[in-house]
Amino acid sequence: MPARILVLGGSFAGLTAALSVKSRLGADADVTVVSAADRFVFNPSLIWLPFGRRGRTDITFPIAPTLERHGVRFVHGTAASVDPDEHRVETSEGDFDYDYLVIATGYRNDLDVVPGMRETPTITTLAAAERTADAWRRFLDDPGDVIIGATQGASCFGAAYEFLFNTSYQLRRAGLHGKVKLTYVTAEPYAGHFGIDGMPGAKTLMRMFARKEGITVRTGQAMREIRPDALVLTDDRELPYKFAMVVPPFRGQDFLARTPGLVDAGGYVPVRPTYQTHHWDDVYAVGIAAAVPVPWTTAIPTGIPKTGFPTEQQAHVAAKNIADQVHGTEPATRKEFARIPALCIMDAGNNGVAMFADHMLPPRNAAVMIPGPQNHLAKVAFEKYSLAKMRAGRVRLP
Ligand SMILES: Cc1cc2nc3c(=O)[nH]c(=O)nc-3n(C[C@H](O)[C@H](O)[C@H](O)COP(=O)(O)OP(=O)(O)OC[C@H]3O[C@@H](n4cnc5c(N)ncnc54)[C@H](O)[C@@H]3O)c2cc1C
Structure with missing residues (x-):
């Protein structure tokens, strides 16, 4: 029997986790994505939308064809509760049983x-x-x-x-x-x-x-x-x-708080460096849904940005570890959020800044910020490349 892998969420984290685990396990995995949104939205381009520089169709695509082409089932629905002891998720489209669960339901605005x-x-x-x-x-x-x-x-x-x-x-x-x-x-x-x-x-x-x-x-x-x-x-x-x-x-999605011991005060899921939850070996959380403790205090509280690159890295780590578990071995891949490299291009209209660092959070050994007009073009190229990569489901490309 193939392992039943259920992924909640169909954005950067959910698509990457689902397609990555399917490409690693092939016929050994029966992968289903349940997502409240039936389109992928390239959030980094939302900065241009109010100025008419992008429209809805420029920065979104339907996720069902992408997933189905790679043998992943898509269900357009909303998860309502998770029962990790019964291995079951209740959704607007019925109940789903799983062997491995990946929570990739991102954020909601507070x-x-x-x-x-x-x-x-x-x-x-x-x-x-x-x-x-x-x-x-x-x-x-x-x-x-x-x-x-x-x-x-x-x-x-x-x-x-x-x-x-x-x-x-x-x-x-x-x-x-x-x-x-x-x-x-x-x-x-x-x-x-x-x-x-x-x-x-x-x-x-x-x-x-x-x-x-x-x-x-x-x-x-x-x-x-x-x-x-x-x-x-x-x-x-x-x-x-x-x-x-x-x-x-941002906060985590409210339905997660219905499961005792699953989320922290912000509604995010605390995870180990393997992206398994603390209490359940077969429940993972990746992307914005995964908790990242803030290692400092500021006079006015600030949160930590969970950007696309670490999100995709976490999803691959979870996919590798589920593949290990399905093959009967211990999850071997570990990557703490703080130690993932930071790669970001900030657009400024016709200018910008590229930021690179060896670690998302200090201490860092190498970090650099490069300003200049080339960064606007780099951001546009990043948008086109990321949308093409995601739409094709080629999530294992860099
Ligand atoms: C305005 C803006 C600009 C950004 N710019 C950049 C940038 O320049 N570079 C960068 O790297 N990152 C950027 N980011 C961050 C990037 O968008 C996030 O890293 C990324 O969206 C995280 O993906 P995710 O899959 O974890 O979560 P999300 O994108 O929040 O996706 C969550 C998914 O879960 C689904 N979902 C939610 N609730 C449920 C439920 N109950 N049941 C089923 N499905 C559910 C949603 O429909 C969605 O599909 C930006 C974010 C924003 C908002």
Whole structure:
């Protein structure tokens, strides 16, 4: 009998885990993906959507044909609960029994972090980025000051910076640069912390970029309320705006908390370096769904960004370890999140910064940030390559 491998989630982590384990085990594995979304969304391109530089069809594709071509079954459904002792997952499309489970259900926005966040434009989902496009169009008809922010507890700082510098670029194109005030408000202790701290030269580079673009930067800030026309900080200062985009914190999916002992306070699944959960050898968690403890405290809480590269690495580690287990051996591959290399390109409209480090989190032996206009082209190339790779299901390519 082939091993029944059930993967929850069909994004970077879920697609990679499902296709990687199927390619390793072939006929020895019966792999099913259950995902609430039936399309893959290339989140890194959401920064361009509000400015009309990308549309929904440019950055998404349906996942069923990709999975089915590689012999993986796809079910468009939502998981409602996990019973690790019975090896069963309850979903909107019925119950699924498994021998091995991979939780790859990513994040949800914590829109209750600050009153008014629910109504504030953001870019952390496709639907939200489309609504932000409407807000940007309204802003162009009636311009004024602009705020780009990341709330207390946020982690996706890269996207906030990319959106900030893309906004500056778009203000220039609209003839508004220098005429309206552009402010960045962040929980980070310094500009260039990014939630990963310690990138050499990051502080100077971000300060230089901000000065060149005429951006006012307010670090170490917590928000009290986001009104339709003003951001109120916890020290009672009010920053009026005509357009704002704010990145909220992420949390794990709520259904996971129904299983006692599965998740931490943030709704994420604590894992071992093998990506097995602490209590169950046959339950794995990868990507944003897997917990990463924050190894420092900042005056205003910040989270750690879980980007695409570590997500895919974790999914491959889980796939290899499940293959080991199916073959009757102990899971042999271990890769802690903190020790995975960091590879990231931050776009700035027609410019950007490439970031490379040997480790996601300090201590690092090697880390470099390379600014320059070539990074915009590199980001576009990264988008095209990643979408083509994922759509073809060639997840074992780099
Ligand atoms: C705006 C933005 C910009 C980014 N930019 C970059 C970048 O430039 N470079 C980079 O490397 N990374 C970037 N990232 C991070 C990158 O998008 C994440 O690393 C990646 O999305 C993580 O993938 P995941 O599969 O773990 O989670 P997710 O992408 O959150 O996917 C979760 C999947 O689970 C499904 N799901 C959720 N709940 C359920 C349920 N109950 N049942 C079944 N399925 C469920 C969802 O539908 C989805 O398919 C960015 C993220 C954002 C939001």
